[in-house]
Amino acid sequence: MAAHIGRRLRRGATSGAVVAAAVAALAASQAPEATTPAADNTGGDQAVGAGDSASPSPDGSVTGNSPYYTDLPPLNTPNKPGVSTNLPVITGPAEAGIPASVYAAYKRAELSIRSTDPGCNLPWQVLAGIGKVESGQARGGRVDANGTASPPILGPVLDGVGFAKITDTDGGAFDGDKVHDRAVGPMQFIPSTWATWGQDANSDGKKDPNNIYDAAQAAGLYLCANDRNLALQADLDQAILSYNHSREYLNTVMSWVAFYQRGTHQVPDGTGVLPGSRSDGGNRGNGLHPATPLPTTPTTPSPTPVAPKPKPSESRPVTPKPPTVPEKPPVTPPVTPPTLPPAARxxxxxxxxxxxxxxxxxxxxxxxxxxxxxxxxxxxxxxxxxxxxxxxxxxxxxxxxxxxxxxxxxxxxxxxxxxxxxxxxxxxxxxxxxxxxxxxxxxxxxxxxxARTADTLARVAGDPLTAATGTSFAQEIQVKATDKGALAPGVTVTAVIVTSKTDPKESTAGPSFKTSDGTTVRTVTLKTGADGLLTFASGDLLAGAEAGTYYLQLTAPGGGTTFIDLTVTAPATTDPQPTPEPTPSGSGTPEATPSPSTSPSA
Missing domain, CATH: 2.60.40.10 (Immunoglobulins)
Incomplete structure (x- = not known):
């Protein structure tokens, strides 16, 4: 039996690295106050304790003021005042036992929030008090290995019949009801509040109000909103009233907080004691199911002595009691409406x-x-x-x-x-x-x-452009680009050598542009300067090897275009020197006599 109980106790502390880290922190000391805050990064949406920075629900209540358990703790003290043990042993009254997974979730939420919001001074016993009143500690700890309530915990349908009326806000995603909302999970969040405050404290990729780790973390962040310091009774009262705006609710939660502060112990998951009385006097649609109670030793009630009836001779005169003065009902302080941060609104x-x-x-x-x-x-x-x-x-x-x-x-x-x-x-x-x-x-x-535009391109005045074949045009060419009469800087201009103004196609012969790598092309793209001018320096335009008339066509986005005439001439020719004619016979110049060696033989 002892081994069985040990396994049940460990189940709540072995649901992944998240819970392992929490239990390791808990085991570091027998006093919760001496536990070092968690420093890992395995829980919560960001680092441990890092929660949403939004303020409490605009509805003014986590639960939608749903019904709650009204049972009060027993009068006998669990342990000596101020003593709390983390050892998995069952001591004291059964109501002081908290299921292992639920206990670990409360402790982890306290450590997490104390590391990110130390000024809040959140004690885990406040979460335990609320958890007891809302769900009987997750129905006595009926949660799976990951801390998720099984089956889910649902409050009454908030249809306005005996309760508040809250129409559906989540499409039934959390509570399964597409008409009205219901409070969900061990800490009883209504869907609209969970949408703002939901946490993923066990790092399973989901923000689940039915998971005790997620719900405890979210509840702690909610209670600490509006810069509350829960070490101050006024702030603590305000925090609990913001959970359920009822003075009776506040008194019930605080009685359990005080009870748990005097001492608690862990019990196996699923064996916690459930409360029996609810504030609405029933269990309509709550979905809470009883857990297996802890075995208790039956006690024999002591007989109540009956006082003997007085003898007639010993009757005494009855003194009438003074009229009872009705007590003034307690005044519930107004709850300051929570303020959401700008982004959340x-x-x-x-x-x-x-x-x-x-x-x-x-x-x-x-x-x-x-x-x-x-x-x-x-x-x-x-x-x-x-x-x-x-x-x-x-x-x-x-x-x-x-x-x-x-x-x-x-x-x-x-x-x-x-x-x-x-x-x-x-x-x-x-x-x-x-x-x-x-x-x-x-x-x-x-x-x-x-692209930038120019509606006009015009050559700046200059001499006609002429060059002989095999040379280059010596004149500098400048073209001005304007758009709506203003200079057009930075305009992309396309320059092409063509042979016809009416059918401008790139020429296959004649002039060409000299590129920086020494090659020649007949189409280039240039850009006007800050002054709107496009410049071809002397020598940039080669005449080519074929004489003729060619044109430099320039076009720009916006419709600007112009043609510049290019004339290529053949090189000049030189007349040859005349050859002297032979002198005729009889002119006085003796003719050459053939050599005897060349004379024909007889």
């Missing part, structure tokens, strides 16, 4: 003045993406961090050179991105605006970068 980002964003290469956009952060009622929310991000293949950037920028909304809820400046790449891109820390739909803005 935003319901959507609305696009403001969605004008078309267009500019040319190298220029700034005239307008910027602007959004308004609005709550569920359409009111603006100030102090919201909005991230703007550029998506696309252009080289457009925000002022400062980045592709992302974060802006905080002002008093009117508006946020505008920094100035957008286009690079040298044309094309379309998108700017998306999102709320930092939320998963709301992004507001999207389309933008386009086009």
């Amino acid at each position: 935003v319901a959507r980002l609305a696009i403001v003045a969605n004008e078309e964003l267009t500019t040319t290469t190298g220029n700034a956009f005239a307008g910027s993406p602007r959004v308004a952060a609005l709550d569920a009622s359409g009111k603006p929310v100030s102090g919201v961090s909005v991230r703007f991000e550029i998506f696309g293949t252009t080289d457009t950037r925000f002022a400062g050179g980045g592709t992302t920028a974060t802006v905080t909304t002002g008093s009117t809820g508006l946020a505008a991105s920094p100035v957008l400046r286009a690079g040298e790449k044309t094309g379309s891109f998108t700017v998306k605006a999102t709320v930092v820390g939320r998963t709301l739909d992004a507001a999207k803005f389309a933008a386009t970068v086009t």
Whole structure:
């Protein structure tokens, strides 16, 4: 039997690395106050104890003021005052026993939150008191190896009949009800509150209100909201009342907190004692099932002595009792409505003045993406961090050179991105605006970068261009680009050598451009300078080997075009020297006598 109990106790402490770390911390000392805060990174959404920074539920209640157990702790003290043991032994009254997994979850939540919010001073006994009143410590510890209640724990249907009326907020995802909400899990979160405060304390990738580790962590963060210091009784009262706005609820929870502070012990999962009385007087739709109670030793009630009836002679005069003065009902202090951080209040980002964003290469956009952060009622929310991000293949950037920028909304809820400046790449891109820390739909803005234009190209005055074959054009050529009468700097101009103005096709002979690597081409792309001028230096244009008339055609985006005549001439020719004619016979010049050796023989 002892071995069986030991296995049951370990089950709550062996559900993965998360629980192992918690139990290791618990075993470090027999006094919870001496346990070193957790320093691992195996629980919670971020580091241990790192929870959402939102404030308590706008409904003013975690549970929707659902019914709760009203049983009070026994009068006998579990152990000596101020003593708490972590050893898995069963001592004291059965109600002092907390199921192993549930106990580990409370302790882990305390260590986690004390490491991130030490000023809250959250004691795990407060979580235990709430857990006892809400679900009887997860139905006496009926949880699986991961700490998840099995079957799920559901409160009554909040349909307004005897309870608050809360229409469905989660599509039945947590409570299985698509008409009304129900409180869910060991700590009884209604779905709308869980949506804000849900945690993944056991690192299984889910925020599950039916998991005791997730629920205990979320409950601790909720209680510590609004910068509460739970070491102060006023703040502790406010925290518990924010869980369920009832003075009776506060008194019941505090009685269990005091009981657990005097001493507790662990019991195997599934063997905790369930309360029996509920604040609504019944169990309508609660879904709570009894756990197997711990074996108890039956006690024989002592007979109550019956006082003998007085003899008639010994009767005494009856003194009438003074009238009972009715006690004033306790005054429940008002609960300060929790304040949600700005990001948590935003319901959507609305696009403001969605004008078309267009500019040319190298220029700034005239307008910027602007959004308004609005709550569920359409009111603006100030102090919201909005991230703007550029998506696309252009080289457009925000002022400062980045592709992302974060802006905080002002008093009117508006946020505008920094100035957008286009690079040298044309094309379309998108700017998306999102709320930092939320998963709301992004507001999207389309933008386009086009090439710079020139509607007119004209050669600056100069001599006609002439060169002989095999040489180069010695004259410098300058062309001015303008757009709507203004100089057009940075305009891309295409230059082509053609043979006809009416049918401008690239020539296969004649002039050509000399490139930097020594090759020649007949089409080049150039860009006008800051003064709007395009310049061909002397020697940049070669005449070629074939004489004739050619044209330099220049075109630019925006319609600007012009032709410049190029004349190639053949080289000049030199007349040859005349050959002297032979002298006729009889002119006085003796003719040569043939050599005897050449005379024919007789």
